[in-house]
Amino acid sequence: MAALLLLLLSLPLAAVLLYHLLFRLRFRIPPGPFPWPVVGNLYHIKPVRFRCFAEWAQSYGPIISVWFGSTLNVIVSNSELAKEVLKEKDGQLSDRHRSRSAVKLSRDGKDLIWADYGPHYVKVRKVCTVVLFSPKRLELLRPIREDEITTMVESIYNDCTASGNSGKSVVIKKYLASMAFHNITRLVFGKRFVDSDGAVDKQGQEFKAIAINGLRLGASLAMAEHIPWLRWAFPLDEDAFTQHGVRMERLTRDIMNEHTLLRQKTGDAKQHFFDALLTLKDEYDLSEDTIIALLWDMIAAGMDTPAISVEWAMAELVRNPRVQQKVQEELDRVIGQDRVMTEVDIPNLPYLQCVVKEALRLHPPTPLMLPHRANSNVKIGGYDIPKGSNMNVNVWAVARDPAVWKNPLEFRPERFLEEDVDIKGHDFRLLPFGAGRRVCPGAQLGLDLTTSMIGHLLHHFSWGPPKGMRAEEIDLAENPGTVTYMKNPVEALPVPRLAPHLYKRVAVDI
Ligand code: HEM
Numbered sequence: 001m002a003a004l005l006l007l008l009l010s011l012p013l014a015a016v017l018l019y020h021l022l023f024r025l026r027f028r029i030p031p032g033p034f035p036w037p038v039v040g041n042l043y044h045i046k047p048v049r050f051r052c053f054a055e056w057a058q059s060y061g062p063i064i065s066v067w068f069g070s071t072l073n074v075i076v077s078n079s080e081l082a083k084e085v086l087k088e089k090d091g092q093l094s095d096r097h098r099s100r101s102a103v104k105l106s107r108d109g110k111d112l113i114w115a116d117y118g119p120h121y122v123k124v125r126k127v128c129t130v131v132l133f134s135p136k137r138l139e140l141l142r143p144i145r146e147d148e149i150t151t152m153v154e155s156i157y158n159d160c161t162a163s164g165n166s167g168k169s170v171v172i173k174k175y176l177a178s179m180a181f182h183n184i185t186r187l188v189f190g191k192r193f194v195d196s197d198g199a200v201d202k203q204g205q206e207f208k209a210i211a212i213n214g215l216r217l218g219a220s221l222a223m224a225e226h227i228p229w230l231r232w233a234f235p236l237d238e239d240a241f242t243q244h245g246v247r248m249e250r251l252t253r254d255i256m257n258e259h260t261l262l263r264q265k266t267g268d269a270k271q272h273f274f275d276a277l278l279t280l281k282d283e284y285d286l287s288e289d290t291i292i293a294l295l296w297d298m299i300a301a302g303m304d305t306p307a308i309s310v311e312w313a314m315a316e317l318v319r320n321p322r323v324q325q326k327v328q329e330e331l332d333r334v335i336g337q338d339r340v341m342t343e344v345d346i347p348n349l350p351y352l353q354c355v356v357k358e359a360l361r362l363h364p365p366t367p368l369m370l371p372h373r374a375n376s377n378v379k380i381g382g383y384d385i386p387k388g389s390n391m392n393v394n395v396w397a398v399a400r401d402p403a404v405w406k407n408p409l410e411f412r413p414e415r416f417l418e419e420d421v422d423i424k425g426h427d428f429r430l431l432p433f434g435a436g437r438r439v440c441p442g443a444q445l446g447l448d449l450t451t452s453m454i455g456h457l458l459h460h461f462s463w464g465p466p467k468g469m470r471a472e473e474i475d476l477a478e479n480p481g482t483v484t485y486m487k488n489p490v491e492a493l494p495v496p497r498l499a500p501h502l503y504k505r506v507a508v509d510i
Contacts, residue, residue: 027377027384030074032056032065038227040067047480050367053077054397063381069226071097072389073371074380077397079404081381083428085372085393086436089380091117094437095373097390099225101218104241111293113301113370117437124294127284128441132273132298138445140271142343143508144186149452150340150506152179153460157503160461160494169466172314173489176307179453181208184303188295189255190272203251210247211299217244252292270510273298302442305365306449308485309432313359313454315490316411318463319474323413327352328497331459340502341455343448349455354413356451357423357430362411364432365483367396372438395431404429423447460503461494 017037033056035041045066046052053075056064062078076085085093094117096102098109106114112128115121131137152175159170181200185207186192193204200208217240225231259275269275277291286294317324330351335341346353371390378385385391400408406415421427424443425435433440440446457463465471477487496503 023386027386029072029386030063030065030381030383031060032067033060035065035067038069038230040069040071040226042068042226048478049480050394050396050484051478053368053392053394054400057394057397063383068390070228071226072386073392074383074385074389075368075392075394076380077394078401079398079428082393082395082398082431082435084380085391086425086428086431086434089378090436092376092378093372093374093385093391095375097371097373100231100236101225101241104236104245105214105218106297107245107289107293110287110289111297112441113297116373117375123284124286124290125437125441127277127280127286127294131276131280131284133441133445135444137271137276138448141187141510142448143510144272145183145449145452146342146506147508148179148183148186149456150504151182152176152453153340153456154503154505156457156461156494157496157500161496167467167493169491169493171489171491173307173311173486176310176453177304180303180307183449184299186272187302188273188298190259190270190274191255203254206247206251210244210251211303213244213247214296214300217241248296249292252295298442301440302445304483304485305442306446306453308365308483309356309360309363309446309450310453310457311486311490312363312365313355313450314457314463314492315474315476315486316359316362317355317454317458318465318490318492319471319476320411321464321471323355323411324458324463327355327454327458328462331455335459337498338502340498340506341452341459343452346448346451346455349451350417351413352451352455352458354416356447356454357416357421358411358413359454360423360432360450361399361405361430362409363484364395364399366432367484368392368394368482369431369434370438370482393431393434395434398428399430399432401429460496460498462497463492463494466491466493 033041033044036043053064053066054077056066057075057077063074063076063081066073066075076082096109096114096116098106098114102114109115110120112121112124115124155178156170156175159165160168182192185204191203193201193207195201255274256278259278263269263275269279273295277286277294280286281291330349331341334348335345369392371392374385374387374389374391376387399405402408421430423430424433425431425439428435433443433446465474474490475488479485479487
């Protein structure tokens with residue numbers, strides 16, 4: 001009896017081993033740490049994945065295999081391989097892997113982020129490029145960004161000049177998060193979710209709750225996802241996903257009805273994404289499901305990324321007073337001390353632009369980008385990448401590679417004055433926005449926002465470390481996750497440097 005039981009138990013294990021043996025004989029996959037049956041390398045991976053993969057690349061080379069359960073993930077870590085993945089073999093590597101939660105949250109790829117490369121993707125991507133992120137629309141929406149950035153500056157000023165607060169440091173993230181929330185909701189929905197007291201109103205609170213719940217659901221079951229035949233033991237909480245979908249749809253439809261009523265009353269459409277998509281619904285044959293999914297994609301991908309980039313940049317600027325002072329000298333020379341900056345000034349602020357590039361080089365908010373999936377067998381770096389494998393570019397490691405960057409760990413924006421390096425996907429040494437077919441469609445908006453926020457923060461204030469701390473003690477550790485927040489949000493001491501009347505919000509109602 002015992003022997004029979006043993007035989008029955010060993011059969012699945014033998015099947016797994018045989019499958020792996022045949023797989024290895026058929027494909028010459030990239031090297032990597034030894035994978036255990038069933039779990040693969042899941043238990044070897046350290047929480048901050050891009051650092052762990054970069055360490056492994058030191059031992060196994062710039063292209064490695066990492067098994068998440070039974071799914072093969074290939075990670076490349078140098079600029080030549082990044083170019084092969086994102087340019088030369090882009091056509092075979094532009095699908096997405098959708099976990100069960102991503103299937104639910106994206107209505108099975110009816111959006112942009114989770115859609116495979118195909119007719120639907122091409123259509124919605126065109127809507128993004130031609131309609132949502134056209135230079136004309138970004139310019140028409142500029143006043144919203146400037147309103148929200150000046151609101152942030154006013155709020156920091158009020159806090160640091162309030163009685164009893166002199167010499168007290170602030171947590172920069174608090175102001176950035178508020179700016180990011182109001183900016184994205186106005187850009188996407190055309191609404192500032194505040195009540196008459198200036199607090200976030202009921203709809204805004206519902207919006208925030210949905211965004212947080214989406215993140216929670218997206219992260220759920222992450223481990224079980226990688227071992228398909230074990231999924232029966234970890235069923236999806238279908239009710240939670242259904243409820244989440246209902247809440248998203250209810251909030252979006254309420255706002256949709258408000259827009260329709262307003263358009264009927266005033267006769268004209270506004271510039272924000274919601275009205276733009278509603279106006280072009282028929283021309284581009286967009287279903288309501290797709291419109292709703294696209295709007296929430298923009299929020300998921302575009303709310304925090306610029307704010308995170310600014311937080312990392314500010315941490316580096318507090319650690320590097322020389323660089324901070326040099327930006328301020330440029331701001332004073334170009335803008336002076338009698339007015340506030342606007343995005344129109346950015347082309348005249350080359351050093352500020354270098355600071356943004358340097359911050360995104362050292363601290364890309366999505367260090368492994370989003371994983372791509374192979375739609376057919378493909379060769380990268382001479383190795384086989386079987387159809388269905390996931391492909392990551394470790395843009396964090398590429399941007400710190402001593403083979404292509406001099407003193408890569410040094411925060412030295414001047415490197416970009418010495419050599420003008422493109423940051424939007426044309427130079428494979430610097431890829432914070434990715435490159436190729438799936439390059440970030442919001443890259444220009446992200447850059448405008450990041451540059452403008454840093455410019456305002458440095459023009460209006462000098463930033464030092466909190467009392468009792470030395471600049472070099474500012475902690476640059478990362479939090480684990482697809483999007484890399486600072487582990488310890490940076491605290492700094494702001495000292496106003498302009499006349500008090502320049503700290504007022506520049507409000508617009510569009
Ligand atoms: C500093 C700011 C930003 C950075 C560093 C950034 C970076 C990225 C990266 C690395 C990707 C993945 C590319 C790939 O899979 O190959 C991505 C995708 C995406 N980003 Fe951004 N992003 C930023 C801001 C924004 C903003 C402001 C928006 C919109 C409001 C946005 C919308 C998107 C969307 C919709 C995608 C999915 C594209 C696709 O799957 O085809 N991003 N972004």
